[in-house]
Amino acid sequence: MASSPNFVSSGSISVRLTEFCGPDPVELEMRGSWNVKDADGSILLAGSNFRGWLTPDPTGVLLGARLLGNKTCTLSTDGDAGIRLRDKTYRGELQIKTTRGASGLPHDLDIVLQLPLEDYVLGVLCGEMPSSTPGAEEALRAQAVVARTWALWKTNLSGKPLRDTPADQKFVGVDFETQAAQRAVTATEGLILAHAGELIPAFFHADCGGETANSAAVGFTKRQWAPLSGVKDANCISPFKWSRTIPASTLDSFARTHGLGNWISRLQASARDSGGRWLKIELTGPSARGPFFGEDLRTGFAVPSALWQKLTVLADGSLVIAGTGNGHGVGLCQKGALNAAQKGHDYREILKHYYPESLISTLYINS
Ligand SMILES: [Zn+2]
Incomplete structure (x- = not known):
C-alpha cells in the first residue's frame, strides 16, 4: 500500500486564506519567537511577540515598517498556534507575497497557510460540520476521512493551494476547534479512501434529498468512479x-x-x-x-x-x-451520515455506504 505513489503525502497542506488576500492591509500578531525567511531559506528578520500590519506595496510586502521584498517570504513562530490574522488564530506558517493588480504592479496581498495535514483536517471538520451534535462521533470520523482524502486528491490534481472556502473545503482556524472534532481526527489519523490503487475524489454535500448523484453524470468527474456512482439514502429522513x-x-x-x-x-x-x-x-x-x-x-x-x-x-x-435537498449530491451526504451515526453505524459502514467499492487505506507520510 505504501508503495503506491498516490498514497504518499508530505504530511502538509497549503491553504489560501482568501479573506485576507487583496489590496487591504491585514492586522498580524505573532506570539513567541518568530522569524521571516526569504525564498532561499535565509532569515530576513526575527524577533519576539510582533503585533502590527502586513501591507501590500508596489515594492513588496511591508511587515510593520520593514519591507520584505516582492518574492515569497515565510513567517513562522516557535509556539503552537502562534499566528493571528485580524481575529483568527492559525497553526502553521504563512507564505506571503504580493500579486499584481489591474495596473500590472504588485498590489494585492496573497497569504497562504502551510500546516500539518491533520491540523488542516481538523479545521475543515470544524468548518464543514456541526461537531457538538449528540451521537455525531462516527459521522465526524467519516467526514474526517473524506476531508483528508479530498484535500490530497485536489492538491495532487491542481498542484495549487486549496481555498479555505466551500469552493474547496471550508477551513476555519484554531478558535473554532472542538474536542469532538479533535477526537475524530485523532481516531482516523492518516486514513484515506481509495479505489483500484488511487485516491478517490471524495466529494461530499449537505443533504442528498434521498439519493446521491453520479459524479460523472453531474459533470464533476470526466470518468466514471464506482465509489461515486450514486446510492439510495434511506438515512436521509425529511430532506430539506x-x-x-x-x-x-x-x-x-x-x-x-x-x-x-x-x-x-x-x-x-x-x-x-x-x-x-x-x-x-x-x-x-x-x-x-x-x-x-x-x-x-x-x-x-x-x-x-x-x-x-x-x-x-x-x-x-x-x-x-x-x-x-441541499448541495451537489455527490459522495457523502452529511445529513444521512449524521442520522446513520445516531442509529449506531460506525464510520467504516458510513463510508462504505456512500462510497461503495472504496477501501479505507493508510497514507504514507514522506516528510
Ligand atoms: Zn442523504
Missing part, C-alpha cells in the same frame, strides 16, 4: 425542502453570459437521474440553444440543489423553483 424565486434579470443575465441572447425562452430537463435530480437541461434563447448541466444552473441561479420538483413562471418573467 425549499422554494426560490429567480428574478427575470438573473435569467436574462445567465442567457447573455452563455451566448443564448437576451433572455431564456425555454428551459427543459433533457436528463434526470432516478432520484429526480436534473442532470442536463436544454436552454433556448433568441440567439442560440444549448445543453447545460443541472449543476451549472444550480450555481448560476444560486439555488440549493438540482433536485427540482416544480417550476412556475410568474407574470413578470421570474421563475419560481421548488425543490428538495
Whole structure:
C-alpha cells in the first residue's frame, strides 16, 4: 500500500486564506519567537511577540515598517498556534507575497497557510460540520476521512493551494476547534479512501434529498468512479425542502453570459437521474440553444440543489423553483451520515455506504 505513489503525502497542506488576500492591509500578531525567511531559506528578520500590519506595496510586502521584498517570504513562530490574522488564530506558517493588480504592479496581498495535514483536517471538520451534535462521533470520523482524502486528491490534481472556502473545503482556524472534532481526527489519523490503487475524489454535500448523484453524470468527474456512482439514502429522513424565486434579470443575465441572447425562452430537463435530480437541461434563447448541466444552473441561479420538483413562471418573467435537498449530491451526504451515526453505524459502514467499492487505506507520510 505504501508503495503506491498516490498514497504518499508530505504530511502538509497549503491553504489560501482568501479573506485576507487583496489590496487591504491585514492586522498580524505573532506570539513567541518568530522569524521571516526569504525564498532561499535565509532569515530576513526575527524577533519576539510582533503585533502590527502586513501591507501590500508596489515594492513588496511591508511587515510593520520593514519591507520584505516582492518574492515569497515565510513567517513562522516557535509556539503552537502562534499566528493571528485580524481575529483568527492559525497553526502553521504563512507564505506571503504580493500579486499584481489591474495596473500590472504588485498590489494585492496573497497569504497562504502551510500546516500539518491533520491540523488542516481538523479545521475543515470544524468548518464543514456541526461537531457538538449528540451521537455525531462516527459521522465526524467519516467526514474526517473524506476531508483528508479530498484535500490530497485536489492538491495532487491542481498542484495549487486549496481555498479555505466551500469552493474547496471550508477551513476555519484554531478558535473554532472542538474536542469532538479533535477526537475524530485523532481516531482516523492518516486514513484515506481509495479505489483500484488511487485516491478517490471524495466529494461530499449537505443533504442528498434521498439519493446521491453520479459524479460523472453531474459533470464533476470526466470518468466514471464506482465509489461515486450514486446510492439510495434511506438515512436521509425529511430532506430539506425549499422554494426560490429567480428574478427575470438573473435569467436574462445567465442567457447573455452563455451566448443564448437576451433572455431564456425555454428551459427543459433533457436528463434526470432516478432520484429526480436534473442532470442536463436544454436552454433556448433568441440567439442560440444549448445543453447545460443541472449543476451549472444550480450555481448560476444560486439555488440549493438540482433536485427540482416544480417550476412556475410568474407574470413578470421570474421563475419560481421548488425543490428538495441541499448541495451537489455527490459522495457523502452529511445529513444521512449524521442520522446513520445516531442509529449506531460506525464510520467504516458510513463510508462504505456512500462510497461503495472504496477501501479505507493508510497514507504514507514522506516528510
Ligand atoms: Zn442523504
